[in-house]
Amino acid sequence: MTETVGVVAEDWLLGAELAPAVDGDPLAPLYSGAADGLLVLPFCPACGLALELEQRVCDGCATTGADWRPVDPRGTVHSVTMVHRLERGLVRARAPYPVADVEMAGGHRLVLTSLEPLPHPPAIGDAVSIGFRRLGDVAVPAFTARTTPHGEREDP
Amino acid sequence: MSARQSAIIGLGLTPMSTKPGGSAAELAARALRAALDDAGLAHTELDGLLVGSSQGVRPDRVGVTLAAQAGLGDLRLLEHVEIKGATTVAMVRRAQLAIRTGEARTVACVFADAPLRAAGGAGSTYARSGGNSGVRGLERASGVLGSVPTYALLAARWLAVTGGSPDDLGSVALAARAWAQGNPDAVQRTPLDADTYRASPMVSTPLRRLDCARPVNGAAAVVLSPDLPAARHTPVRVIGSGRAHPVRRRRAGDESWFGGGRAAVEDALAEAGLSRGDLDVLELYDPFTIVTLCLLEEYGFCGPGQAGPLARSGALAPGGALPTNTGGGQLSGFYLQGMTPLVEAIVQLRGDGGDRQVTGARTALVGGIGGRIDHHACLVLEAA
């Protein structure tokens, strides 16, 4: 949920000063993919192992480099918390917000908040899918409860 | 050169303040002076200094310039050690080895931190630090401000995997507070009961305010030397040391949030020639209640899934079978990273614990952790 104030769309959760660095950032390919609506994550160029976001040598086969490519946006909740401390000056939300460690179908794990305010967080093991919030000028991946084409919650 | 045996012969603390005041360097210099006085040494007798600081959070953290700031003379050993929260415990080993090899004779280890500022609380200090680049930048852009949400994710996962409950966390908080009541240096000594714990404000589920250590401005220092001063205090020897730096992958199929630290305890015990049952007190790093539970299991002091029942049984608390964090730990005592468990172990082994003294304590395990339980440094200490 974004609200428009003048021409600036503001994030539901945070102030724009928390927007990530993009230019020259180790996660630049993720953000440029996100700007196009794609979740782009790093893999070993040789053996295809899912790498951590700042990992640059494969722990499986020792190949250097990372191949960033779009992934299946579906995942499950590996862990989740509702943050009740609303840090003044940084958090715009007025109610507790979720943070989840989401395990993607391709094996990566990402710590993300939800796409929209979510009073009832998903449970560990629940199915989620990835969308994108806009924080300042940056598209940031966020999770949303996974629904079927009929709008029903899918079983994990 | 013959190997020289050393012992911890000096201990110095500043008052632990929950209010702003004092730079880290001023606090460090005061703790250092107190440790030298405690050991009966002049500052000119020190020829080694190891410095530990809080990382990343504040620009005024202490470093090797402390030697000049604290009025020391020429040194033969001077290092700023950095293994996050595991630093202090690792520094003591570094000092012991330096003395053993003759690099230095009398070595001080000091840690200071001053997160409390006139503007804003320490929570805000932490929430505002971390930057906006890399993985941390993405986490902060996702609302992970400060360290509580991170440890909350760890706690939620750990409770789910081990079948624990939030009351397990409360039992740890209550035990720490019960110990703190006997520690004049503890910053939180008000008696605590289960209802008060359950009414404590939620910070990030399942962690309440009373599950979190409260930052202080303060410093602590210890002095190691092969020269034992006559009849001042019981010298405390380092008889075992172990380290573990598990590289857990954030990838499907593994636990990302915990596991992999046990070798630090195994190695420390093996060097000491002791088993777990020989340890009189456990002094573990406890920035959050969940960490105490996690480490009890990870370090092999209970079976899988048994840390919660162990805490609920009262074993960790005064009078219990496994006296743990006997000064109130970081939770209720004071949060000076690895100095908290180290200082308390020294106090207990000297027999200076007063109202919280564990009768006949001769051996202690000291555990330091860094990062998100990514770095483990353990020592076994013994009253000489």
Ligand SMILES: [Zn+2]
């Ligand atoms: Zn590979």
